[in-house]
Amino acid sequence: MDRTPADGADLRRDELHASLSAPVLDTMNFLNEITTRYPDAVSFAPGRPYDGFFDTEDVIAHLRRFLAHLEEQGRTPQQVRTAIYQYGPTAGQIRELIAESLRVDEGTDVDPASIVVTVGAQEGMLLALRALTAGPDDVLLTASPCYVGITGAACILDVPVTAVPERADGLDAADVEAAIVAEKARGRRPRAFYVVPDHSNPSGNTVARAAREALLDVAHRHGVLILEDSPYRMVSPGERLPSLKSLDRNRTVVQLGSFSKTVFPGARVGYVVADQRVADGTGGTVLLADELAKIKSMVTVNTSSLSQAAVAGALLAAGGKISELNAGPAAYYGDAMRTVLDHLDRALPAARRDALGVSWNRPEGGFFLAMRVPFRADEAALTRSAREFGVIWTPMSYFRPEGGGHDQLRLSTSYLSDAEIAEGTARLARFVEAESVR
Numbered sequence: 001m002d003r004t005p006a007d008g009a010d011l012r013r014d015e016l017h018a019s020l021s022a023p024v025l026d027t028m029n030f031l032n033e034i035t036t037r038y039p040d041a042v043s044f045a046p047g048r049p050y051d052g053f054f055d056t057e058d059v060i061a062h063l064r065r066f067l068a069h070l071e072e073q074g075r076t077p078q079q080v081r082t083a084i085y086q087y088g089p090t091a092g093q094i095r096e097l098i099a100e101s102l103r104v105d106e107g108t109d110v111d112p113a114s115i116v117v118t119v120g121a122q123e124g125m126l127l128a129l130r131a132l133t134a135g136p137d138d139v140l141l142t143a144s145p146c147y148v149g150i151t152g153a154a155c156i157l158d159v160p161v162t163a164v165p166e167r168a169d170g171l172d173a174a175d176v177e178a179a180i181v182a183e184k185a186r187g188r189r190p191r192a193f194y195v196v197p198d199h200s201n202p203s204g205n206t207v208a209r210a211a212r213e214a215l216l217d218v219a220h221r222h223g224v225l226i227l228e229d230s231p232y233r234m235v236s237p238g239e240r241l242p243s244l245k246s247l248d249r250n251r252t253v254v255q256l257g258s259f260s261k262t263v264f265p266g267a268r269v270g271y272v273v274a275d276q277r278v279a280d281g282t283g284g285t286v287l288l289a290d291e292l293a294k295i296k297s298m299v300t301v302n303t304s305s306l307s308q309a310a311v312a313g314a315l316l317a318a319g320g321k322i323s324e325l326n327a328g329p330a331a332y333y334g335d336a337m338r339t340v341l342d343h344l345d346r347a348l349p350a351a352r353r354d355a356l357g358v359s360w361n362r363p364e365g366g367f368f369l370a371m372r373v374p375f376r377a378d379e380a381a382l383t384r385s386a387r388e389f390g391v392i393w394t395p396m397s398y399f400r401p402e403g404g405g406h407d408q409l410r411l412s413t414s415y416l417s418d419a420e421i422a423e424g425t426a427r428l429a430r431f432v433e434a435e436s437v438r
Contacts (some may be wrong), residue, residue: 018157027148027398029377034386037292040198042424043392044411049200049235049261050336051415053329059264063306064312066169069316083140088305091293092117094312098257098271101320105234108246108255111276114289116296117303121258121270125153125194127292128227128272132191133159141179142194145370145399145408147229163402164193170205171195173214180222192225192254197244199232199366202410203401206363209241220250223275229256234326236365237334251276254288261367262322263314267307278296287435330365333414336420337363340413347429355427357437360411367414370396375435377409389428389434 005012019025031045038253063084070080083093092098095112102108118124129140132166144163154161164179176193183190195215197207207215219226228244241398245255255273263269274288296302318325341362357374375381377395386392396408414422 009033017156019065019152019158022152024152024155024398024401028410031392031394033110034150034382034392038386038390041386041390042416042420042427044413044416044424044428045392045394045413046415048265048415049329050332051220053332054264056313059310062310062317063379065313065316066309069312072176072375076267084305084309086305088302088308090297090302091115092271092303092308093287093305094308094315095271097315098321099304101315101322102245102273104320105323106243106246106271108243110245110273110275114287115271116272116274116289116292118270118272119300119303120260120268121256122149122153123300124256124270124272124292125150125227125229126157127295128192128256128274129153129157129159130289130295131291132225134158136160137188138377139183139188139410140192140194141176141190141224142401143196143200144402145202145396145405146194146401147196148398150229151225151401159305160188162190163221163400165402166205171207171211171215173211173218177218177222180218180224184222188220190224192227193219194229195244196229196232196239198230199236199363199368201232202367202368202394202396203370204361204363204366204368206241206365212241212244212247216244216247216252218230219252219416224252227256228253229258231258231261232366234322235264235330235333235367237330238364240323244415245273259311259314259322262326263311267304267311269307269311270302281292333367334365336413336416336421337365337369339418340369340411340425343422343425344429347425353390356432358432358436367412369411370408371411372408373432373435374407375438376406378406380437384435385431389427389431391431392426393428403430 004202035043062168067080070083094117095115098115099110099112121404139160139162141164142150144165151161162179162183164175180190199206226244229241233240245253259267260269272292274292276288277285278288278291280286353359359421360369363369379395382395394410396405396410
């Protein structure tokens with residue numbers, strides 16, 4: 001068979017890794033393309049922090065605070081320079097500060113040695129999946145809909161994914177257990193269950209307290225780890241439910257953390273809490289964190305020392321209380337969510353949306369909500385929405401590893417002004433009305 005590439009090409013796609021042909025890897029590129037093509041459209045797509053909370057002088061202050069902290073610890077000028085300019089330890093140099101923050105803010109008491117500082121939570125997902133999956137029969141379970149970063153990472157690593165769909169009232173631990181039992185019956189080994197328990201991306205749903213306890217019990221009984229990813233906890237108003245890791249008594253939870261929403265995303269600093277003990281084959285044990293650090297040393301070598309310093313300065317300024325540092329942003333995002341919901345209610349009153357078959361949920365925090373529509377909300381519909389109505393959203397099908405979700409779309413509420421929200425929801429309502437009668 002002739003394997004010569006097409007004219008002008010040097011390589012063939014079908015000779016590269018199969019993940020490069022997977023739709024999940026194209027989702028962000030398509031959204032970026034739509035946004036670039038229609039710059040005047042109001043976009044409910046980007047799930048990013050509001051720029052108004054960032055001041056360039058804060059970065060300088062954070063760095064100076066961390067430098068002063070190192071000096072107070074007795075570091076010499078040479079050691080301070082090294083801490084900023086050199087590569088630094090693979091597992092990170094601000095683990096003690098992260099551990100203290102988890103203690104004072106979350107009531108989670110973990111040894112700093114069980115923490116690996118990562119290049120955002122995304123690297124943490126890659127490290128955890130690579131370490132935990134050893135063969136073709138190892139499978140990742142994930143709540144669905146779910147963040148595309150975890151399914152993308154699994155795709156790149158050839159890890160099969162089994163979805164556990166959320167119910168209308170949220171995640172049910174019994175469904176997770178049923179999925180575990182079914183996978184074992186198929187001869188596969190469920191290794192971990194990925195979940196965003198607080199104001200999840202993309203649905204905005206929160207796992208109830210009783211469901212958290214039940215989920216921990218199911219995972220412990222079946223020997224399955226929970227990958228807890230909860231970036232929206234500290235940027236949401238109101239009382240927080242306890243994190244899964246703070247409730248964990250059996251080292252069942254591997255916590256994926258990020259400072260992208262709580263400090264600033266440009267730092268690209270996250271962390272993994274992996275305090276599970278691993279038998280090393282010689283009669284001893286090591287921490288799972290140590291194993292993750294081995295993989296990291298061959299992926300990113302270490303997380304930027306300068307970025308770690310900036311995040312550390314922010315932690316020091318807040319006394320480790322990220323919740324206090326984000327009191328203002330949390331109130332802002334809560335107001336933004338309520339503003340979007342209020343404008344949607346005005347643009348599509350209850351009687352009208354009932355007639356059309358339109359509905360949405362009402363998260364009390366986070367960046368996202370989900371809308372159900374009576375038409376196919378795919379990329380073609382998104383293109384019409386941007387071109388003809390000047391409003392951009394995200395197809396929920398992007399977040400369904402099992403397929404489906406074509407009658408839903410995701411709206412992000414975090415990045416727009418009140419005026420943009422008012423105009424954007426009005427445009428969205430006109431689009432929904434037009435598509436519903438096509």
